Amino acid sequence: DTAVSQTPKYLVTQMGNDKSIKCEQNLGHDTMYWYKQDSKKFLKIMFSYNNKELIINETVPNRFSPKSPDKAHLNLHINSLELGDSAVYFCASSPDRGFSGTEAFFGQGTRLTVV
Amino acid sequence: AQSVAQPEDQVNVAEGNPLTVKCTYSVSGNPYLFWYVQYPNRGLQFLLKYITGDNLVKGSYGFEAEFNKSQTSFHLKKPSALVSDSALYFCAVRGDRGSTLGRLYFGRGTQLTVWP
Numbered sequence: 001d002t003a004v005s006q007t008p009k010y011l012v013t014q015m016g017n018d019k020s021i022k023c024e025q026n027l028g029h030d031t032m033y034w035y036k037q038d039s040k041k042f043l044k045i046m047f048s049y050n051n052k053e054l055i056i057n058e059t060v061p062n063r064f065s066p067k068s069p070d071k072a073h074l075n076l077h078i079n080s081l082e083l084g085d086s087a088v089y090f091c092a093s094s095p096d097r098g099f100s101g102t103e104a105f106f107g108q109g110t111r112l113t114v115v
Numbered sequence: 116a117q118s119v120a121q122p123e124d125q126v127n128v129a130e131g132n133p134l135t136v137k138c139t140y141s142v143s144g145n146p147y148l149f150w151y152v153q154y155p156n157r158g159l160q161f162l163l164k165y166i167t168g169d170n171l172v173k174g175s176y177g178f179e180a181e182f183n184k185s186q187t188s189f190h191l192k193k194p195s196a197l198v199s200d201s202a203l204y205f206c207a208v209r210g211d212r213g214s215t216l217g218r219l220y221f222g223r224g225t226q227l228t229v230w231p
Contacts, residue, residue, distance in 0.1 A: 033219075043224075056218060107158050
């Protein structure tokens with residue numbers, strides 16, 4: 001069973017479109033994250049939810065809106081896509097918010113290409 | 116502030132030789148340190164972590180890392196490299212307080228190539 005799964009794996013879309021990426025974890029974790037990996041492989045956190053509550057919101061354009069319908073799901077909706085949004089987006093989860101140094105588990109990534 | 120530096124973009128070693136991938140960190144608070152590996156077109160896989168205790172941490176696939184507080188380093192090592200170890204390796208530090216809590220701060224990654 002896949003612990004953290006994202007769909008779709010690949011997404012090619014035109015500028016200006018709105019798209020969503022879905023993430024689900026079956027680990028029973030309380031905390032979920034979205035990370036962005038740019039073309040130079042640099043990874044940076046975007047958002048974090050703990051039990052459906054937003055706890056981390058980095059400096060991300062408000063075109064990006066996370067949604068957590070329950071603690072096992074964290075979706076990422078992107079409005080008015082721009083060329084610069086092209087990247088690989090990783091979903092991750094961890095048992096807690098980091099108090100005990102627990103590791104995060106990552107999904108396979110969604111490669112978004114905006115043309 | 117939390118930050119991680121991986122001074123080498125690339126490390127090349129021959130199969131069977133020992134390998135080291137370097138990482139230094141800067142933290143305010145307790146250093147929770149991690150190594151992840153990324154194979155091509157795959158997600159990040161957890162290798163090992165240091166939270167507290169023994170400075171030598173053993174992880175998956177025969178990897179280990181040594182925590183050195185005085186040098187603020189957490190280098191990844193393996194006694195005998197395999198071609199299948201070729202991948203992108205990320206060092207990360209996790210914040211444990213305030214606005215850094217829960218965040219993983221990643222290094223830029225080191226591409227390890229093991230040649231036959």
